[in-house]
Structures are given as C-alpha cells and as structure tokens.
Amino acid sequence: MMFTYYLRKTLRDKAYLFWSLAFPILLMTCFNVTFMGPARGEVDFAPVESAVLFIDEDAEEKSAFAEEFESVLANLADTEAVKKSNMGYDHAIVKLISVQNREEAEKMILDKDLQVLFLVKGKEEKIDVKVGDSANTTTLMVARGIVESYRRNYMIIKDAAMTAPDKIEAVMTSLSESISVMKAKSAYIENDDGTSANVYMWYFYSTIVMGMFFNVTAGVHTVFDIQGNLSGYGMRTSVSPKKKTQILLSAFSARYVLSCAITFFALTVMNRCFDVPLGNRFPHIILFVLVGNLFSMSLGSVFGLFTKGDETQRDNKATAIVMISVILSGEMIVQLPGLFEKYCPIINRINPATIMNFAFFRLVNYPSLTGFWMNMIKIGLATVLFLTVSILKLRREKYAAL
Numbered sequence: 001m002m003f004t005y006y007l008r009k010t011l012r013d014k015a016y017l018f019w020s021l022a023f024p025i026l027l028m029t030c031f032n033v034t035f036m037g038p039a040r041g042e043v044d045f046a047p048v049e050s051a052v053l054f055i056d057e058d059a060e061e062k063s064a065f066a067e068e069f070e071s072v073l074a075n076l077a078d079t080e081a082v083k084k085s086n087m088g089y090d091h092a093i094v095k096l097i098s099v100q101n102r103e104e105a106e107k108m109i110l111d112k113d114l115q116v117l118f119l120v121k122g123k124e125e126k127i128d129v130k131v132g133d134s135a136n137t138t139t140l141m142v143a144r145g146i147v148e149s150y151r152r153n154y155m156i157i158k159d160a161a162m163t164a165p166d167k168i169e170a171v172m173t174s175l176s177e178s179i180s181v182m183k184a185k186s187a188y189i190e191n192d193d194g195t196s197a198n199v200y201m202w203y204f205y206s207t208i209v210m211g212m213f214f215n216v217t218a219g220v221h222t223v224f225d226i227q228g229n230l231s232g233y234g235m236r237t238s239v240s241p242k243k244k245t246q247i248l249l250s251a252f253s254a255r256y257v258l259s260c261a262i263t264f265f266a267l268t269v270m271n272r273c274f275d276v277p278l279g280n281r282f283p284h285i286i287l288f289v290l291v292g293n294l295f296s297m298s299l300g301s302v303f304g305l306f307t308k309g310d311e312t313q314r315d316n317k318a319t320a321i322v323m324i325s326v327i328l329s330g331e332m333i334v335q336l337p338g339l340f341e342k343y344c345p346i347i348n349r350i351n352p353a354t355i356m357n358f359a360f361f362r363l364v365n366y367p368s369l370t371g372f373w374m375n376m377i378k379i380g381l382a383t384v385l386f387l388t389v390s391i392l393k394l395r396r397e398k399y400a401a402l
Contacts, residue, residue, distance in 0.1 A: 024211035063122030219300020329353035
C-alpha cells in the first residue's frame with residue numbers, strides 16, 4: 001500500500017519527470033540533429049555547385065599551378081574517378097558550372113545558382129574561395145579542404161621536381177588520389193587495442209548519466225517525506241504506527257524502481273530511435289543502471305538530510321551541484337575531461353558524473369572491462385557510504401513536539 005502511494009506521488013511530480021525523463025530525451029534529439037553525420041562516423045553531402053575563374057592569366061596559356069588545379073576539379077567532378085579514389089564517396093564531390101566572368105559568377109551566387117567560386121591566381125600560386133548564402137558549413141569545409149589539400153600537394157610535387165626529378169613520377173602517383181575533402185572517421189578515437197570509439201557518442205552516453213543523476217531529487221524527496229518536520233505530512237509520519245524503517249523502504253524503493261524504469265526507457269529510445277550502439281553486454285548495462293540510480297538516490301538522501309531549507313530549496317541545491325558535476329564531465333564540452341586529465345586529474349577522480357561516464361563509455365566501446373569495474377567499485381563504495389550515513393542520521397531523528 002505504501003509502495004503504491006509513493007509511486008503515485010512520484011508520478012505526479014512533473015518537475016522530476018521532466019528532468020529525469022523528458023529533458024534527457026530532448027537533449028539527445030538535439031544531439032542527433034546536430035551530429036547525425038559525425039556520430040555515425042560519416043559526413044555525406046550533395047556535389048557542391050562550383051565554378052572556377054583564372055585571374056590575371058591568359059586562358060590559353062595557364063600556369064602549371066592553374067592547370068593542375070583545373071585538372072583536380074575535373075577529377076572531383078567525375079563520379080567514377082571519385083569512386084576509384086580513397087576518399088570514400090560514391091558520388092562526385094563538385095558539380096562544375098561554366099561561367100564567363102566574375103560578374104556573372106557573383107550574380108549566380110546571389111541568385112543561389114552557385115555555391116562556391118574558386119578564384120585562381122596562377123602567378124601568385126594562390127586560390128581564393130568565395131561562397132554564397134546558400135552554402136552551409138559542410139560546403140565551406142569541402143571547398144577549403146580541396147584548396148588546402150591541392151596547395152599542399154602541389155608544393156610537395158614542386159619541391160620534388162626541383163630537388164629529386166627522378167622521383168617525381170612516384171611522388172605524383174602517391175598524391176594523385178590524396179585530395180582530402182573531409183577526414184574519414186575524424187570523429188573517432190583509438191582504444192587501447194587499436195579499435196576505434198566514436199567521441200560523439202560521449203554526448204549521448206553522458207546524457208543517460210545526466211538523467212540518472214537528476215534522480216538525486218528523488219532521494220531528497222524520500223528523506224523529506226519521513227523527517228519530523230513542521231508540515232502536516234511530517235506530523236502524520238512521526239505519529240504513524242508504521243515503523244520508520246518500513247516507511248523509508250517503501251518511499252525509497254518506489255522511487256528507485258521508477259528511476260530505473262525511466263533509465264531503461266531512455267536507453268531504449270537512444271538505441272532504437274537514435275541508432276546509438278549499446279554493445280552486447282546487457283547484464284553489465286543492467287548492473288550499471290541499478291548501481292547508478294542507487295548511487296544518485298543515496299547522494300540525494302545526503303543532500304536532503306544535511307542541507308537547509310524547505311523541500312524545494314533542497315531540490316534546487318542538489319540540482320545545482322549535479323549540473324556542475326555533469327558539465328565538468330563533458331556533457332556540453334567533450335574535451336573537458338581530457339583537459340582535466342592533463343592539468344588537474346584529481347577532478348576526474350572525484351567527480352561522480354565523470355566516473356559514471358567513463359564507466360558507461362568503456363562498457364560499450366572498450367574490449368576490456370577493467371576500467372568499467374574500477375569505476376563501478378568507486379560508485380559502489382560511495383553508495384554504501386551515503387546510504388549508511390543517511391540511515392544512521394534518520395534513525396537518530398526524533399520529532400520534538402506535536
């Protein structure tokens with residue numbers, strides 16, 4: 001009966017449901033829209049509508065710099081040539097559009113009939129890139145990648161021609177297909193065994209951890225429910241014939257079961273809707289969810305017992321601490337844990353959100369479970385400590401007078 005009561009009470013808590021369930025899913029939706037290409041290790045795009053103009057050069061007597069660039073663009077506009085290259089695309093990179101002069105090209109850019117204009121200055125060995133409003137970030141990256149790769153490769157060939165003419169053919173062969181439009185798997189990091197793990201997945205995994213951490217409010221509410229405070233509910237609890245231990249277990253277990261159910265639901269959404277892998281270690285994932293939510297609620301119990309103010313004020317204080325921990329763990333800036341590891345590693349060692357994130361990330365992506373178990377031991381020990389302190393504190397509390 002008490003279990004059902006506390007379960008219904010928690011389900012009516014709109015703030016709890018928003019921060020623990022709705023907010024993480026909304027955040028993962030935003031991540032999916034932002035990283036839908038990089039998160040899967042691939043960046044695809046339509047051929048970039050491009051034109052090239054040669055500045056201060058005779059159209060029939062172009063410099064070697066200009067001629068080679070024109071040849072590169074022609075290859076990038078050839079679907080079969082791109083397929084045979086090592087760039088990893090099955091379509092042309094650019095779509096060449098013929099223009100007569102700069103005025104015509106700029107008008108086409110304004111009319112959004114042209115995305116990129118390459119202005120080649122052969123005598124200066126320089127290429128300027130002009131893009132229009134219709135060009136997005138990917139288009140700009142493609143255009144700059146073409147220019148930077150071509151300039152670098154041209155200088156290598158030029159130096160080889162001057163210093164080792166006998167090796168020029170070998171150099172040209174090795175560079176003929178090395179125009180780097182975008183780095184393949186640039187979103188990946190190397191594991192200890194040489195396999196790769198996608199760093200963009202960190203955002204999704206850390207969002208799951210963040211949702212679990214918001215369950216600290218469930219711990220705050222649990223201890224607040226059974227404390228001898230001046231509220232009408234506190235009075236009724238204090239004079240209830242039910243043992244305080246029984247009330248505590250009912251309130252705690254109802255919220256704990258709901259918290260775990262919410263986490264499993266969020267994991268299912270992440271995997272099924274956003275196609276984020278969870279690996280095949282499902283027993284370990286279940287253990288991670290059970291221990292993680294138990295830790296969050298035990299931490300919330302400590303906040304509820306040792307902070308001052310009413311229930312809302314204690315909630316706010318606990319949420320503020322959780323947000324700081326989550327931000328430091330790299331939820332918004334994935335590079336933060338790496339920076340802390342380099343300059344202040346103690347932050348990663350004591351920040352619970354970072355410990356949980358590392359545990360989950362290693363569980364899904366790493367072949368070895370050593371790091372996962374080390375992090376889970378830390379969380380488990382902290383959970384036992386927080387629960388022990390909370391139980392001892394609650395057992396000593398007495399209601400002074402009714």
